Amino acid sequence: MKNLRLKSARAAKDLSQEALAQLVGVSRQTINAIEKGDYNPTIRLCIAICRVLGKTLDELFWEEDAE
Amino acid sequence: MKQNFWWLAGALCGVAVVLILFLIKRSVQGQNCEYDERQTAARGKAYQYAFFTTAILELIYVCLEAAGISFADPSMGPLLGVLCGVAVFAVTAIFKDAYVSLRESTRSAILLPLFVLGVNLLIGIPKLLDGAAIVDGRLTFEAINLIIAALFAVVLAAIVIHWFRRKHAERDRGDE
Numbered sequence: 001m002k003n004l005r006l007k008s009a010r011a012a013k014d015l016s017q018e019a020l021a022q023l024v025g026v027s028r029q030t031i032n033a034i035e036k037g038d039y040n041p042t043i044r045l046c047i048a049i050c051r052v053l054g055k056t057l058d059e060l061f062w063e064e065d066a067e
Numbered sequence: 068m069k070q071n072f073w074w075l076a077g078a079l080c081g082v083a084v085v086l087i088l089f090l091i092k093r094s095v096q097g098q099n100c101e102y103d104e105r106q107t108a109a110r111g112k113a114y115q116y117a118f119f120t121t122a123i124l125e126l127i128y129v130c131l132e133a134a135g136i137s138f139a140d141p142s143m144g145p146l147l148g149v150l151c152g153v154a155v156f157a158v159t160a161i162f163k164d165a166y167v168s169l170r171e172s173t174r175s176a177i178l179l180p181l182f183v184l185g186v187n188l189l190i191g192i193p194k195l196l197d198g199a200a201i202v203d204g205r206l207t208f209e210a211i212n213l214i215i216a217a218l219f220a221v222v223l224a225a226i227v228i229h230w231f232r233r234k235h236a237e238r239d240r241g242d243e
Binding site: 025026027029030033039041042044045 | 103104105106164169
């Protein structure tokens with residue numbers, strides 16, 4: 001499932017995928033894979049992304065039940 | 068016996084030169100191969116594919132030898148399986164964006180395979196032309212340079228294809 005909340009939070013901070021990747025110490029392709037829903041990051045990386053974007057884990061990564 | 072000694076001495080010298088160059092590069096540039104968590108997982112998967120490829124090819128080689136079908140010398144046949152495994156690892160890692168480490172650029176990742184490909188072609192083509200690489204329809208150890216050149220040609224092709232695909236996808240997306 002695509003992570004549109006991450007994408008919009010990144011855009012709100014005016015950060016490119018490359019810039020966010022450098023700030024959290026991963027490759028640009030990894031940020032791209034997370035946003036596309038192709039990769040589930042570890043909690044460590046989730047926290048690093050949340051800190052950079054000023055969001056909580058819930059705001060960026062918590063998925064509500066589909067029902 | 069004397070020929071074996073010089074062959075072994077040459078091989079050891081080659082390994083020593085590569086090791087020294089690697090240590091010099093590492094002391095100058097520091098630890099260059101740093102992969103993020105997704106890349107590490109992807110490389111693990113690539114190692115897995117490479118391991119099973121090598122194992123299956125070695126099994127096929129042993130079965131063919133046992134059946135009296137021999138396409139390569141005993142010094143060459145098992146190496147083919149290992150080199151195919153290396154190719155599977157490299158190509159899988161490339162297409163999963165896990166071949167180039169965080170501190171490397173695609174351009175620098177292309178230079179080494181290009182250099183190795185060129186050197187091995189220079190050594191391998193004369194051996195093919197003078198008939199030393201294939202004797203009686205069987206690959207001999209003299210073909211090793213051409214096989215390594217083929218391996219690095221595959222790696223280079225994978226890097227270039229993946230690079231173009233990525234650029235194309237980024238253009239379609241109009242960047243993020």
